[in-house]
């Protein structure tokens with residue numbers, strides 16, 4: 041079902057952006073991975089009035105966390121008004137004596153160097169087992185002092201915990217093409233192939249339990265908090281946890297998929313939770329990638345998302361098999377999605393001043 045403004049009053053008062061406004065309106069892409077000293081993509085974003093938040097993360101095929109820290113602090117120096125970053129830490133040595141102190145010292149140093157938050161990744165819950173052979177889950181009490189420290193410093197924890205629900209399905213049953221492609225190339229994270237690993241439900245429960253234990257910590261659930269398949273499920277968590285927001289990184293296709301049959305429901309979700317959602321893509325760049333292609337792809341992604349959020353056009357996306365209408369969100373909601381919520385959920389005065 042497609043939305044029309046619900047009454048004449050909304051019709052008269054609501055103001056909308058157009059495609060021509062894209063370059064003019066201030067924006068932040070709140071989830072990218074800038075693993076290079078080359079400033080071309082950041083400068084290109086800047087020329088489109090967009091700031092980038094880069095996330096350091098302990099992905100095996102990425103440069104080391106130390107190298108990522110060098111890249112991101114370098115980028116921050118080069119473009120302090122259009123770049124910000126989030127630091128990360130290693131979980132592998134969680135059982136070593138002194139892990140808590142060492143980890144907190146590392147995060148504190150990153151904050152001193154300008155990081156506006158810290159990230160935990162799906163290797164918690166999907167990779168590391170302790171000596172007893174149990175997976176280290178995010179509600180593990182051994183992680184509590186680190187989260188307490190982040191909250192005390194008034195920083196934000198960003199968490200990519202669990203995976204899309206599709207990860208527990210065979211590839212041919214997955215709903216969107218980007219998940220099919222990712223899990224085909226990453227069988228190690230395709231949980232349908234690893235029934236002995238913690239279930240989807242278990243991942244979500246341990247994340248929710250961690251949030252229950254840390255009500256004072258701001259938490260951004262990356263990738264729609266791994267509840268991308270249902271706006272109702274995301275809404276339920278946003279209602280339950282006032283200090284939770286979600287980023288859209290690499291999961292907008294799931295909302296487009298839901299918009300095929302439930303357009304109004306997806307639009308209502310954005311209206312109702314307009315203070316809790318951050319625009320984000322998961323665009324990556326490193327030194328092995330041809331920068332011209334990265335730049336062109338980034339522009340295509342940004343402009344197609346803009347079309348989805350600001351217009352009511354019938355459109356298609358490479359990840360989704362059917363057509364859907366844009367959400368036609370009012371300017372007020374778009375501004376929150378693209379800038380205000382970034383400032384609110386990663387509050388640091390000098391972080392990205394467009």
Ligand SMILES: [Zn+2]
Nearest residue numbers: 071095289322
């Ligand atoms: Zn990411």
